[in-house]
Amino acid sequence: MIGAALVNRAVRWIDRRLQRKLVLLLSVILLGTSVMFLLMVVAFYKDQLVKEHARASMQVNHLLQASLENAMLKRDIDGLRGIVTKLGGQNGIASVMILNPHFEVRFSSDPGRLGRTISDPDVERAFAAKSPGTRFLANEDGTELLRSINPVRNRQECGECHGSISANPVNGLLIVDYDATGIKGSALQSATLLGTAGLSIVLATGVAIWFALHRLVVKRVQHLQHASQGLTEGKLETRAGLVGNDEIAGLGNSFDKMAGRLGQSLVDLTAAERFLQNVIDSIPDAVRVIDGDFNIVKANQAYCRHVGHPMDEVLGEKCYKSSHKRKEPCPVTLIPCPVAELRNSECSTMKTRQQHIQADGGELFVEVSAARVELTIDGSRVPCIIESIRDLAEQARISHEQRLSEIGQLATGVAHEIHNPLSSIQLALEAIQHEMEPSGIDQCSLEYFGIAETEIKKCLEVTDGLMALSEPPSSSFKLIELDIVIPEVLSLLSYQAMQAGITVEFDFEEHLRVVASDSDMRMIGVNLTQNAFHAMPEGGKVKVSGWHEGKWIKLVFEDTGVGIAKANLDKIFLPFWTRRANDTDGRGLGLAICKAIVDKLKGTVHVES
Secondary structure, eight states: HHHHHHHHHHHHHHTTTTHHHHHHHHHHHHHHHHHHHHHHHHHHHHHHHHHHHHHHHHHHHHHHEEEEEEEHHHTTTTHHHHHHHHHHTTEEEEEEEOTTTBBBEESSSGGGTTBBBBBHHHHHHHHHOOOOOEEEETTTOOOOEEEEEEEOOGGGGGGGHHTTTTTOOOEEEEEEEOOOOHHHHHHHHHHHHHHHHHHHHHHHHHHHHHHHHHHIIIIHHHHHHHHHHHHHTTTTTTTOOSSSSSSSHHHHHHHHHHHHHHHHHHHHHHHHHHHHHHHHHHOOSEEEEEEETTEEEEEOOOHHHTTTTTHHTTSBBBBHHHHHSSOOOOOOOTTTTTTHHHHTOOHHHHHHHHEEEEEEESSEEEOOOOOOEEEETTEEEEEEEEEEEEEHHHHHHHHHHHHHHHHHHHHHHHHHHHHHHHHHHHHHHHHHHHHTTTTOOOOHHHHHHHHHHHHHHHHHHHHHHHHTTTSOOOOEEEEEEEHHHHHHHHHHHHHHHHHTTEEEEEEEEEOEEEEOOOOOOHHHHHHHHHHHTOOOTOOEEEEEEEEEETTTTEEEEEOSSOOGGGGGGGTTTTOOOOOTOOOOOOOOOOOHHHHHHHHTTOOOOOOOO
16 A cells, blocks of 8 residues: 555656656666666677587587597506596586496496486487587586587597497597586676666666756746746736747747737737627616526626626526526526527527516516527637617606606796796786775775785696606705695696596695605606596596605505406506506506606505505
């Protein structure tokens, strides 16, 4: 276990540096080559050493043969025995034997072998071939011997004792056994010296390669690595700065040019991205781009305000979670999903209406215009869906405000045209009354003056209310007294109420005040009262009440009309949806405008029928 851990650690250590891997590879190659070369040299050296010893042994054998022949011719048996004994006692010679043609030991430096028959295939082959030979063999005590076998040919002068040459071509065999331990020891010593020298050369070569690689390759490659790491970390000013004319220097110069172009491309891309973001941010409608996995990859600030989340939380979020607060894709059988519809459809555009949920839980009714496009994301062409989301309530408010603005401009002009003459008439009557007082005014004239003044005052109040209603909504709120403003603005509808047989009652808590826009409060009063009138085609009663309820102000509009069908209760605040009991046409914007105003003031609207 410990050995495996050390091996793994060593492998990881080597794998971290190119220099280490190259040096290890070259060292393994050198070592393998050296080992192969050493084995070849040792084998060749051993073969040459054996041949040299074999040659030397044959020379000794031939010398012994000459002595033998000389002694045999002289019939000096004792002298021959002495030669064999002295030669067998020489250093490095294990034994000397002379065999007759029947392989029987006739003379031996080892007396114990006299009279034995040698059973050796090499001896038999040498005798049969009448040619000398050498070979290695193991002695009886386990030591290795080099045996030299020399057949002694028959000669004519030897025929007296050994017969004719044709009948006995070989008189006997001379066998000299040499101790081979020294031979192998010499070969092993030579191999050790060669191995040590080869290992030293390999180590010296490895060190030289290490320094050469570090200076010429690794150090410069490290510069490139650090430069590329800098680019990866976003440091576009990083350069390799390699000097030279070789391939690595050329690679460094190419890297520096690439880094410069990459930096410029990134600057251009960032500028284009910023320009694109500014373009879509300038669009008043909410815009988002969704990929095939329902991820939002692009959005504008209007969409961030639409869902009530900052841009960094919007990008990358699932579209169904962002706008519908769902944990899974919208069911296509209940909610028309542009991503699901356009992804596998031949159509490339569609328009639908949906209900979005804001961050605070509020509901928004929107119109979604979607189109299928292909965008390049991370270098790949990805099919995406672009959605343009329009707040129907906002659209209704803008449309209604435009219409009211036109009517308001006309009403304001008319009110001014009426208000100024009425003011002049009021001033003229007051002047006439003042001039007539010294001479006395009869009671009847005085009453007429009072009636005229009262009616003129009423007309002025109507024109004041009409001009206040036609004022555009202000972004700065002020303290509005509802118990004064609501009755005042509803007085504009008194003629319409009288014509329809409707009575209007007020029940307000005294000093009922709220911080809001004056024109917005007047708009709420007019719209809700008119809706009540439309619900009573046969006449009836409208009661408007207001009081404090805790920290809230409750404003209630009640009528005795036909009511609202249960199936339509969840639709009445939808922009452009309208149902009137008196069969008149409407734009379906009044309640949507009222709800938008109340939502802006952080209030709530409830309906009971």
